[in-house]
Amino acid sequence: MKNSGLRFTFLGGVNEVGGNQILLEDFTYNVKIFLDFGINIKNFNEHFERYEEPSSVKELIKLGLLPNAEHLSIENLYTNYEASKSQEYIDLETNVDGVLITHPHKDHFYGLSFINRNIPIYTGVFTKKIISAYSKCSKVSICNNYGGLEWNLFRTGDVLNIKGLKIIPVHVDHSIPAAYGFIIKTSGGIVVYTGDFRMHGPLSAMTQDFLKEITNKDLGKIDILICEGTHIHRGAIESENNVEKNIEQLFLENPYDFFLVKYGRLDWDRFRTFSLIAKKHGWKFIITEKDAYFYYLMNKDKIYESMKNPNIIDDDHILILSHGNAKYGWQEQIRQALHKKKKGSRFIKYNEIKELERQFLFYITSVPRDIIKKINPNLKGAFISSSIDPYTEEYIDNNRTLTRYFRQQGIPSYKVHASGHAMPHHLINFINSVNPVYLIPVHTEHPLFFKTFFKNSEIEVLVPDKNDEIDLN
Ligand SMILES: [Zn+2]
Incomplete structure (x- = not known):
């Protein structure tokens, strides 16, 4: 010894x-x-x-x-x-x-x-x-x-x-x-x-x-x-700033009505980048209730200045997908937080997606793959896959499968990247x-x-x- x-x-x-x-x-x-x-x-x-x-x-x-x-x-x-x-x-x-x-x-x-x-x-x-x-x-x-x-x-x-x-x-x-x-x-x-x-x-x-x-x-x-x-x-020469710039560029020449975007659920920087662009161009940014809950917690504690924005309560361009009664404590919490501030109308149901034009839709596997069937069929969209380090996250559909699936639906795929x-x-x-x-x-x-x-x-x-x-x- x-x-x-x-x-x-x-x-x-x-x-x-x-x-x-x-x-x-x-x-x-x-x-x-x-x-x-x-x-x-x-x-x-x-x-x-x-x-x-x-x-x-x-x-x-x-x-x-x-x-x-x-x-x-x-x-x-x-x-x-x-x-x-x-x-x-x-x-x-x-x-x-x-x-x-x-x-x-x-x-x-x-x-x-x-x-x-x-x-x-x-x-x-x-x-x-x-x-x-x-x-x-x-x-x-x-x-x-x-x-x-x-x-x-x-x-x-x-x-x-x-x-x-x-x-x-x-x-x-x-x-x-x-x-x-x-x-x-x-x-x-x-x-x-x-x-x-x-x-x-x-x-x-x-x-x-x-x-x-x-x-x-x-x-x-x-x-x-x-x-x-x-x-x-x-390595790829990359930065979060470039992610923003590249998506801005896409917007200058944008023929699409909606984007499906995919990134790591807790990648706050990527969430902020997409949400900012949506807001700037008057688009809605749709996330799931679970994501809203995570971001709400982050806003609440805001350990860094940069975590104040986007703000789940104040930012009205962010819509939250929900359905049915709250089954869990965390669901109750996020619902109450919004209702208290009279923002309950920001919850939308899956069948209400059809009524929206010009939207970003945050897409990971917690959203069913056939989500695009809920979108107005006259709208044209694109899929933006953003870096997800596959070794850190829960089970995630691999990009090749997704890209193939979207190709069949007439939805082109893009990649924007900035690794962790x-x-x-x-x-x-x-x-x-x-x-x-x-x-x-x-x-x-x-x-x-x-x-x-x-x-x-x-x-x-x-x-x-x-x-x-x-x-x-
Ligand atoms: Zn890590």
């Missing part, structure tokens, strides 16, 4: 995009923590059909979607699921001191349902809000069970202290709000874990804040940089600025690319396989 030094065990998220599960053990502080506890969504979707659920933790371990703790120096990582069904958590003692979650994409947090309830969860205030909103809007299941978890919430500027191990969370820009990176002051040196980030989004200043904090002279040399590398090998992940040159600049002793790429299918690229540099690239341990003294 080691009594000093560091050990990293890469249980998920290496040689693959997402499903990050990194066990960090600091033997001097006697601390064991997880950096993210996600599930690789691509692999998950390969094993489970839409709406299908695993039967047990064991099944997920067997499929390699959750770590097999038996081979590790940790005890009782998982909750006693049978007992947790009754919401009574009687989990055994564990030697895991915490699970740190960088951001609310499923490939970073989806394993939390299974965690032993004696393990504290550390995440951002708003990160937790989004996880809870997801949970409230999804059916109760083995994968959607956050009852009994002990949350420890932070904001940028806080310093976490786990048995003397200090962790500094700093916000970063990503395709979802409330994303963080961590600076960890271990007994073996400074470790930086980026989570997912980008430099080309509207809030890139936040990623710069993270970099500023990392390169702060008081911190000294960074020993280990665990860096996301989704797009290290390939840094482009190659941004990653390279970031890594060079951090200038760590060791670089460990995660969240990428091309970790060896880093090795090749940095081969003549002073930075030593380590490329662990899944379940590999890296010991540092």
